[in-house]
Amino acid sequence: MKFTSVFDIIGPVMIGPSSSHTAGAARIGRVARDLFGRQPKWAKIYLYGSFAETYKGHGTDVAIIGGLLDYDTYDERIKTAFKEAADAGLTFEFITETDHTDHPNTARIVIGDDQMEMSMVGISIGGGAIEITELNGFPLRLSGGMPAILVVHDDRAGCIANVANCLAKHNINIGHMEVSRKERGNVALMVIEVDQNIDYSILGEIELLPNITKVTRIKS
């Protein structure tokens, strides 16, 4: 079943005009902010397909910036997000691309500050639902609807077991898990969808495990 809740049908509460081009765009921006872990100082947003063609009329641009400022789909400040971004010290640039992508509503968000940079690709698949398809060059498939943790680690034996053990210790159930790597023995990424939002203290605990580089999370 694609839809499991009555609130998928009667909802979400959102700023108009489009569930895919506005609410979905805000959610993509917010997941990027969540994964970055704090408010970025700058953002470059590349829009593809229908996003590139109609972003102005749908407020896709202000919605993504609103998401980067951690606003939910119904936050009235989405409308004035450009001004809010200036006040919050976030500079940004929108670039429309003509390349063909698998999904018509695709955005690549590159964000950073003085210390780090992150690149993420999100798609808006309808009714406000989204998927994250790429993070820092790693292909992945992640819905924004479930809480998840993302673990960047060295591609070594035992990493996955250590992380799973840590989650088990805290009685956290894993709903879905995927591991991808760019090349053998190099950097790898674990994507773990879980049943409840994970506390930052647990993320810190995982980060201290051997061969773990970085841990981020997505709230539901």
Added chain:
Amino acid sequence: MDVLFRNVRELVERAEKENKQISEIMIEQEILMSERSRDEIMQQMSRNLTVMEEAVEKGLKGVRSVTGLTGGDAPLLQKYIQSGKSLSGDLLLDAVSKAVATNEVNAAMGTICATPTAGSAGVVPGTLFAVKNKLKPTKEQMIRYLFTAGAFGFVVANNASISGAAGGCQAEVGSAAAMAAASIVEMAGGTPSQCSHAFAISLKNMLGLVCDPVAGLVEVPCVKRNAMGAANAMVAADMALAGITSRIPTDEVIGAMFRIGQTMPVALKETAQGGLAATPTGRALEAKIFGGAVLHRD
């Protein structure tokens, strides 16, 4: 996963066997699937109801979209109703004006509740806040109106589609109208079976409706499609309450809608390539809004 219903037949059978309303079956299923309490679920729907009411009120005062393509029609209709000259009836036009109000607020980047999508968000609240004046429901009955709509929408979303890009406008405003028709019937005291017939009668008259928004924006013709969706819902509800039944079973109507959506040309599924979007005026508006630099995917 355990569900109480997968199609409208199971939904109606369960409601009638247990002597419950459709809304009650939806609430029970939500409790089962989300593992949340009845209170939490009712409160969340109550918040959605508040958002809908505020959007209607805002739209009736008059709003305008960023592009200027839509806005201001809801107060025009209210003024017309007050003139006492309405031909199709005050209640029907009230529903239409409130559906328009919601979608004008949506187009103006106001806050709305997607039902089932943002583009079709006017029909369910529009009809609700109009029939409210006649049926004088309790707050709980108004919340139940949304669960009934949600129950039918749930079946459509899982067995067909509620996305214009996948199924055309019949999947969005068509689904919304049929959902609203079923909800009106329940609020008016009709049986679960009559709810189902109202849904089928409404959706049958939305089959084939294409999604052809000018410039790809949720404005033209979306606002007026919500108006007619509300009118369709009201009439379908009255027909079912009068005892008229759909000869084609509801689930088969939903199946027909799905297959029509699959065979509908891509140009007519939210791509702004065909239909009204491709008319000379549609193209001219598009060029004006986007400064002429419009790309078209083929």
